Amino acid sequence: MSNQSTAVSAPRLSKRVLFAYGCGDFASNLTNTFMGSYLSVFYTDVVGLLPAVVSAIMIIARVWDAINDPMFGAIAERTNTKRGRFRPYIFYFTPFLALAAVLTFTTIGGSGAAIYAAITYIAYGMLYTVVNLSYGSLSTVMTTNPEDIAQLTSWRMMGTNLSSVILSAVSPIIMGAISGEAGNFNATSYTITILIYAVVSVPLFYFVYANCKETVKPVNAGKPIPISQSLKAVVTNKPLMLVFAMMLFAMFAMFGRLGVVLYYIMYVMGKPQYISLFMSLPSIMTVIGIFLTKNYVIKWGKKRVAAIGYIGSGITLIIIYFVSPTNLPVQLVLHAIYGFFCFTIPIPMSMIPESIDYQEDRIGVRTDGLAYAATSLSTKIGNAFGPAVALLIMGAFGYVGTAQQQTAEALASINFSANLMFGIFYLLALIPLAFYPLNAEKNAKIRASLDAKMAAKNAEQKG
Structure with a gap:
């Protein structure tokens, strides 16, 4: 059964709507980026879990996500309410996501600490899927205008990176003030900091809900296609699967390094007092990089600009591996360069809507929720497996979280x-990128074809 889409004629998205959409990723990353940066250290150095145990918790959570994310994606795109398919989930589940974030950074201690950590971390991941997948899917149903779609991605990335800059700069200061010692944070400092971020995130998500409306809806909204057919449509969508692969490699590298760079700063460099500087500098440079390269993405094409970014990020991390960790000026320069080349972050995400259009034009099936679930899953796998693999390697070579001195x-x-391994994974992202088949010219033809099909369908319904 066909599941083509129609779009209600509407003016271009306003600045308020674009700003509101950007607030969604700002809100999401207040808790998620903090978790990606500090949860591994919290588990090993505060809770006292072995690196292998932490890795197991993260891997188990991602295995469950492989089931949970597509399942929720299918549920969301089959939801039919007056508020839309995705917006209700943002409204109802945002407070629970905030609560789960706080619980993840608490501990019961004793023999049950690992079980408690696993339960709270998995619960957070499930609620993050409900809220963030719904939020991300909004970009595919708010407009069909290519320029507005690009604007939504840009504003989303501004929200992402602004929150990363603020978190990287402010979190060590807040935790140091609470614990009374810079670079040596206690359990209370982690809990109170995440509580602040969680509380702030709730009204921001509601601002998204109030301003971001769904206008692109399936013609047969009351007659959804079978889930098996939707899954087949997603896994046979070549452009989407290539986006999944490139995001998997790139997010493994980016989030993996983000999850263990604290160990590098504290133990290898021996500069815990510079955590705020080394955490915030790359994020600031990423914002600058996105701003300076956004016009070249259109001029040169997404593939070429993404390739430049992946090569730059990978080579810079490999150089950091070989440079003396005590050479502070060189380390600062290299970390700044690395952050700049992370301007690639929004590019694969902007490929998702065009991959969905490609699928709809090819087989007449539109799967916004499942398509976003697939790519969101690649991000979550990278977010967990990157630090998990790094921690397994560190544990195998004798790292002990409670030790004052490391071997x-x-x-x-x-x-x-923290460096060489993830530098290599950035370079591996070039492989699926090379095979990505869509470009501006092809996307324009696909959009024209879909518009023609929509017009014919509407004329048939009116007749």
């Missing part, structure tokens, strides 16, 4: 895990 082998493993 030479442990320090070498931290350097390898």
Whole structure:
């Protein structure tokens, strides 16, 4: 059964709507980026869990996500309410997501600490799927205008990176003030900091809900196609699967390094007092990089600009691996360069809507929720498996979270895990990128074809 889409004629998206949409990723990353940056250290150095246990928790959570994310994506795109398919989930589940974030950074101690950590982390991941997948899917149903779609991605990335800059700069200061010692944070400092971010995120998500409306709806909204057919449409969507693969490699590298760079700063560099500087500088440079390259994405094409970014990020991390960790000026320059080349972050995300259009034009089936679930899953896998693999390597070479001094082998493993390994994964993202088949010319033809089909369908219904 066909599941083509129609779009209600509407003016271009206003600045208020674009700003509101950007607030969604700002809100999402207040808790998620903090978790990606500090949860591993919290588990190993505060709760006292072994690196292998932390890795197991993260891997188990992502295995469940492989089931949970597509399942929720299918549920969401089959939802039919006056508020839309995705907006109700933002409205009802945002407070629970905030609560789960806070619970993740608490501990019961004792023998049940690992079980409690696993339960709260998995619960947070499930609620993050409900809210963030719904939020992300909005970009595919708010407009069919290519320029507005690009604007939504840009505003989303501004929200992402602005929150990353603020978190990277402010979190160590807040936690240091609470714990009374810079770079040596206690359990209370983690809990109170995440509580602040969680409370702030709730009204921001409601601002998204109030301003971002769904206008692109399936013609047969009351007659959804079978889930099996939707899943087949997604996995046979070549452009989408290539986006999944490139995001998997790139997010493994980006979030993996984000999850273990604290170990590199504290133990290998021996500069815990510079955590705020080394965490915020790359994020600031990423914002600058996105701003300076956004016009070249249109001029040169997404593939070429993304390739430049992946090569730059990968080579810079490999250089950091070989540079002396005590050479502070060189380290600062290299971390700034690395952050600049992360301007690639929004590019694969802007490929998702065009991949969905490609699928709809090819087989007449539109799967906004499942398509976004697939790519969201690649991000979550990278977010967990990156730090998990790094922690397994560190643990195998003798890293002990409660030790004041680490062995030479442990320090070498931290350097390898934080830099060389993830530099290689950035370069691996070039492989699926090379095979990505869509470009501006092809996308314009697909959009014209879909518009013609929509017009014919509407004329048939009126007749």
